[in-house]
Amino acid sequence: MTYTAAVPRSPKYDARSYPPVAVTADVVVLTVSADDGLQVLLVERGEPPFEGRLALPGGFVRPDEDLEEAARRELAEETGMTTAPHLEQLRTYGAPDRDPRMRVVTVAFLALVPHVGTVVGGTDARGAALHPVATALGRRGRARLAFDHAAIVADAVDRAGTLIERTPVATTFLPREFTIPDLRAVYEAIWGVELDPGNFRRKVLASAGMVVSTDRVVSGTGGRPAELYRRGRARTIDPPLRRPARR
Amino acid sequence: MTYTAAVPRSPKYDARSYPPVAVTADVVVLTVSADDGLQVLLVERGEPPFEGRLALPGGFVRPDEDLEEAARRELAEETGMTTAPHLEQLRTYGAPDRDPRMRVVTVAFLALVPHVGTVVGGTDARGAALHPVATALGRRGRARLAFDHAAIVADAVDRAGTLIERTPVATTFLPREFTIPDLRAVYEAIWGVELDPGNFRRKVLASAGMVVSTDRVVSGTGGRPAELYRRGRARTIDPPLRRPARR
DNA sequence: GGAATAGTGTCTCTGAGACAGTATAGT
DNA sequence: ACTATACTGTCTCAGAGACACTATTCC
Numbered sequence: 089m090t091y092t093a094a095v096p097r098s099p100k101y102d103a104r105s106y107p108p109v110a111v112t113a114d115v116v117v118l119t120v121s122a123d124d125g126l127q128v129l130l131v132e133r134g135e136p137p138f139e140g141r142l143a144l145p146g147g148f149v150r151p152d153e154d155l156e157e158a159a160r161r162e163l164a165e166e167t168g169m170t171t172a173p174h175l176e177q178l179r180t181y182g183a184p185d186r187d188p189r190m191r192v193v194t195v196a197f198l199a200l201v202p203h204v205g206t207v208v209g210g211t212d213a214r215g216a217a218l219h220p221v222a223t224a225l226g227r228r229g230r231a232r233l234a235f236d237h238a239a240i241v242a243d244a245v246d247r248a249g250t251l252i253e254r255t256p257v258a259t260t261f262l263p264r265e266f267t268i269p270d271l272r273a274v275y276e277a278i279w280g281v282e283l284d285p286g287n288f289r290r291k292v293l294a295s296a297g298m299v300v301s302t303d304r305v306v307s308g309t310g311g312r313p314a315e316l317y318r319r320g321r322a323r324t325i326d327p328p329l330r331r332p333a334r335r
Numbered sequence: 336m337t338y339t340a341a342v343p344r345s346p347k348y349d350a351r352s353y354p355p356v357a358v359t360a361d362v363v364v365l366t367v368s369a370d371d372g373l374q375v376l377l378v379e380r381g382e383p384p385f386e387g388r389l390a391l392p393g394g395f396v397r398p399d400e401d402l403e404e405a406a407r408r409e410l411a412e413e414t415g416m417t418t419a420p421h422l423e424q425l426r427t428y429g430a431p432d433r434d435p436r437m438r439v440v441t442v443a444f445l446a447l448v449p450h451v452g453t454v455v456g457g458t459d460a461r462g463a464a465l466h467p468v469a470t471a472l473g474r475r476g477r478a479r480l481a482f483d484h485a486a487i488v489a490d491a492v493d494r495a496g497t498l499i500e501r502t503p504v505a506t507t508f509l510p511r512e513f514t515i516p517d518l519r520a521v522y523e524a525i526w527g528v529e530l531d532p533g534n535f536r537r538k539v540l541a542s543a544g545m546v547v548s549t550d551r552v553v554s555g556t557g558g559r560p561a562e563l564y565r566r567g568r569a570r571t572i573d574p575p576l577r578r579p580a581r582r
Numbered sequence: 583g584g585a586a587t588a589g590t591g592t593c594t595c596t597g598a599g600a601c602a603g604t605a606t607a608g609t
Numbered sequence: 610a611c612t613a614t615a616c617t618g619t620c621t622c623a624g625a626g627a628c629a630c631t632a633t634t635c636c
Contacts, residue, residue: 109358109396111429111440149356151438155429180427180442182358182402191398193358193440195427269588287626289589294624305633311587312633326580327624333573516615533616534599541597558614559606574597 110192113158114146114237116178116244117167117199119218120261122270125277128224128241129166130233132215137188138234142224144241145216146194159197166216167201173260174200179243186236198244200260221245249278253328256298259319265302267314268292279331291329297322357439360405361393361484363425363491364414364446366465367508369517372524375471375488376413377480379462384435385481389471391488392463393441406444413463414448420507421447426490433483445491447507468492496525500575503545506566512549514561515539526578538576544569 117129130142145166149158156175164170175197182193222228224241232238252258258274259266268289276283292298297320307313364376377389392413396405403422411417422444429440471488473479480488499505505521506513515536523530539545544567554560 108398109356111356111358149429149440151355152431154431155427155440177426179424180402182396182442184399184401193396193402193442195429195440267588284626284628285587286589286591286628291625305588307634309587310585310635312589314588330625332626514615531599531601532614533601533618536616538598552615554607556614557608557612559616561615577598579599 108191110190111149112146112192112194113149113155113162113197114144114194114240115159115162115166115175115197115199116144116241117163117201118221118244118248118261119201119203120274120277121203121218122273124218124220126221126245127218128221128244129216130219130224131166131217133234134215141232141234142219142237143234144196144237149195155195156197159195159199163199169201173202174198174257178240178247181236181240183236194240196240196244198247200248200257202261202263245278249331252278253330254325256295256319256322256325259299265316265318267306267316268299269309269314271299271317275329281332283332295322295325295329296320298325355438357437358396359393359439359441360396360402360409360444361391361441361487362406362409362413362422362444362446363391363488364410364448365468365491365495365508366448366450367521367524368450368465369520371465371467373468373492374465375468375491376463377466377471378413378464380481381462388479388481389466389484390481391443391484396442402442403444406442406446410446416448420449421445421504425487425494428483428487430483441487443487443491445494447495447504449508449510492525496578499525500577501572503542503566503569503572506546512563512565514553514563515546516556516561518546518564522576528579530579542569542572542576543567545572 115129119127119129121127129145131145133139133141133143145162147158147162149155153161156177159175159177163175178196178198180193180195184191186192186194220228221241224233225238225245226232233241252275258271258278261274262270269285271292272283272285272288275288299317300320302316302318304316305313306316362376366374366376368374376392378392380386380388380390392409394405394409396402400408403424406422406424410422425443425445427440427442429438431438433439433441468488471480472485472492479485499522505518505525508521509517516532518539519530519532519535522535546564547567549563549565551563552560553563
């Protein structure tokens with residue numbers, strides 16, 4: 089382990105002799121595909137440690153940059169998106185040995201983006217690609233992630249699950265106009281359960297301001313055409329859309 | 336601004352030339368007093384900036400120390416408690432200008448402790464004392480906190496409020512044996528509302544494993560004696576004890 | 583017409599809240 | 610006796626879920 093910063097000499101630190109720590113911002117970009125369910129954006133590492141393994145996009149926080157700014161920059165570099173529909177701080181990971189090179193404290197962020205055009209156009213896009221969350225977490229197949237990133241992804245999915253209970257952010261996974269069955273598919277992908285179509289529709293429409301009707305329908309699913317909605321102005325859902333109990 | 340660590344020379348950082356950042360762990364120690372309601376542990380700063388102002392206890396994370404370990408150490412130094420009943424990571428604060436001396440990223444932790452013996456016995460206890468949350472946040476009186484610590488305390492109280500909805504951690508504010516009215520007082524202090532005694536009791540007893548009856552009672556409140564309970568083994572409350580809607 | 587999907591109606595059950603009534607202490 | 614507090618009973622209402630039923634498309 090080689091540090092370039094001064095190592096503190098006494099147990100009582102002051103502002104001018106602090107432990108050498110690198111702070112990074114990593115982003116868990118989640119999206120929902122109609123075909124492949126919940127997916128996460130991962131990059132392939134080009135150098136040791138964990139060379140060739142998949143990892144979360146991220147990088148050092150710059151000297152005059154806020155944490156969220158850094159996350160937003162990383163997101164833009166990897167996906168080309170300048171305005172993320174939803175970006176929030178998730179949790180901070182700082183175990184002393186999580187990076188073998190040096191002490192790295194990572195502030196993880198959660199980003200929810202629609203499925204269209206996520207991968208294209210990143211300036212840093214050497215190998216950034218979407219992967220099903222199930223394989224990233226080693227539940228199906230095994231694509232073991234670098235560092236402790238599997239744990240971070242698991243935390244992110246968990247957080248997304250509770251987030252969509254009380255806020256309308258599930259709509260950020262969808263294009264501007266969507267149907268209730270589309271929205272239901274998002275909930276089912278994140279929660280990993282099947283929901284009753286009728287009850288789900290009733291609940292969503294009963295949540296004031298969650299969705300707004302356009303008076304148009306869309307067909308093509310081989311059944312009755314579904315009505316089109318847009319996201320409403322509400323920022324919270326009360327009472328919440330509770331996820332079914334685990335069994 | 337004087338850095339002792341190497342300033343990165345190119346926009347592309349590697350592990351050996353990273354931005355100089357100090358990482359600290361600060362702890363929001365909350366407790367509930369029967370007389371004064373929700374309180375937070377604060378220390379008086381002995382040096383600039385914000386000399387003489389109140390601040391959260393905290394300090395640098397040491398090179399081989401996990402973030403939670405650092406928080407636990409700070410807690411022990413300030414309160415003398417070696418085993419905190421409840422300690423969890425809250426959020427990380429890293430605005431570039433939040434400390435005028437240098438770039439400081441603070442990982443904040445939330446600790447819930449019983450009211451007895453919290454202040455006594457800290458090795459670092461020069462002025463660590465409990466203060467009502469209302470005054471710390473400037474709602475009653477004005478004891479403006481140093482740095483962005485008021486925002487951190489506000490986030491902590493908010494988190495505590497949602498935490499006690501779904502977990503039995505409210506019991507960690509109380510001694511080993513307590514009455515239902517004691518527990519109700521904790522919820523009322525954190526949520527800032529009055530709760531119906533009968534409905535609250537029924538809900539708590541209906542939550543499997545939240546509390547366990549001792550078959551004893553305690554008198555002294557000038558009314559019918561209350562039954563004594565201990566904390567149960569449950570780690571979650573389902574369905575949750577929902578807080579009344581704001582009005 | 584048959585299958586598939588969207589949407590509606592309806593019944594039941596659970597839980598929250600309002601509030602009246604009962605029990606047991608201090609004064 | 611009076612008051613304060615702990616506890617119990619009961620009624621009502623809202624919301625969740627199960628599930629039958631209707632509507633409209635693709636084949």
